[in-house]
Amino acid sequence: MTTPRRAHIGVKDVAAAAGVSVGTVSNVLNNPAKVAPATVDRVHLAIEELGFVRNDAARQLRAGQSRTIGLVVLDVGNPFFTDLARGAEQRAAEEGLSVLLGNSSESTERESAYIDLFEEQQVQGLLIAPIGDSLARLRRLRERGTPTVLVDRQVDLPDFSSVSVDDVAGGAMAATHLISRGRRRIVLVGGPLGLRQVDDRIAGAQKAVGDAPDVTLEVMDIDALTIAHGRSAGEALLRRPAGDMPDAVFAANDLVAIGIVQAFGMNGTVSIPGDVAVIGYDDIDFAQATVVPLTSVRQPRELLGRTAVDLLRRESAALAAGTRPEREHVVFQPELTVRTSTA
Structure with missing residues (x-):
């Protein structure tokens, strides 16, 4: 027996x-x-x-050092953040660490709940793409001993390290490209306004258009950076009188651009790029697989995640040694990938 x-x-x-x-x-x-x-x-x-x-959790608590890192992103359904998380996970694994992923869905309540959860789990540190101005909450977290690095957020603050892409330069790059293609009536579709990444891309585009006096830039605010919202924006453009149609659309990310391309394609009366040139942002894998391959501003997504882990590890090591961490601000430059949608 x-x-x-x-x-x-x-x-x-x-x-x-x-x-x-x-x-x-x-x-x-x-x-x-x-x-x-x-x-x-x-x-x-x-x-x-x-x-x-x-009981690895108990062992880590006794040792006073967790082997997990918290990562909070704005939208896990956006391939940009999926690739960023993959880069962070790969780099963490090389250091014998694991990544716990939280999706704030651009909700301050969900973001706060994940911050609380990861603090309760005593993670080694937190990587976060913050919503709006949640820095006060993150400062309290750091004061209680949890290292924190801002991801996809360009800041120059003395108390936070950050890793980001220069979205102002990227916005200017997109608008300048459209202008160089002879486009003069540009609509920028993105939102919600107030989201730092969107605001920076608008600021860059406005700067480029300001240097070209015969070019106009209209901003169309949408509620979220999704394919569905892009498709709705495209349908709204199609309802305009012919004289009010733009000859170029700059979408604040590739998902929105894909939705716009779908709307134009289903209507069948607007050709891309003949009537309207379309450019996106992020250069996700789907960008080159659309019916009309999409021109896009490329961000080094996985490199952002890997670099964020490195910044967090250096800060964590400094705190463990009882020294003041050096704040680092790593800003990558975007690159333009030209395809059929503007060629």
């Missing part, structure tokens, strides 16, 4: 079954090089027979 397993098997049970001390079991789990190979084998055999599972 098989003896039923106990509900919980601890280190003491493993030690008794292997005929060794609790300290030896601990060394086998954490520093096996300190233990004779035969003893290591005997302890692993006991672990297998007993079905022991180490």
Whole structure:
């Protein structure tokens, strides 16, 4: 008859079954090089027979150091943030760390809930693409000992490290490209206004248009940077009289641009780029796979995630050593990828 397993098997049970001390079991789990190979084998055999599972969370709390990093993004359904998270996860794995992902969905309440959750989990640090001005909440988090790095947010603050792309330069790059293609009536579709990334891209486009006196720029505010909202914006443009139609659309991200292309394509009366040139932002993988391959401003998405982890690790190491962390602000420059939608 098989003896039923106990509900919980601890280190003491493993030690008794292997005929060794609790300290030896601990060394086998954490520093096996300190233990004779035969003893290591005997302890692993006991672990297998007993079905022991180490309580890693408790071990981390005793050691005072978590092996997890929290990451809060604005929209996990946006491939930009998916790729950013992939880069962060890959870099964290190289350091023996794991990434816990939270999706704020551009909601301050959800963002605050994830910040609270990750603080309760005592993560090693937090990477966050913040909504609006949530820096006061993040400062309190840092004051209580959780290192925090701002992601996809260009700041020059003495108390936060950050990694971002120069979206003002990217907005200017997109508008300048359209102007160079002979376009003179540009509509910029993006929103919600107040979202820092959108505002910076608008500011860059306005600067470029300001240097071209015969060019106009109209901003069309939308509620979210999704394909559905882009399609609705495209349909709204199609309802305009012919004289009010733009000859170029700058979408604040590729998802919005894809929705606009879909709306024009389903209508069948507007050709791209013949009647209207369309440019997006981010250069996600889908950009080159649309019916009309999409010109886009490229961001180094995975590199953003990897760099954010490096900044967080350096800050965490400084705090562990009892020294003041050096604040770093890494700003990458975007690149233009030209395809059929503006060619």
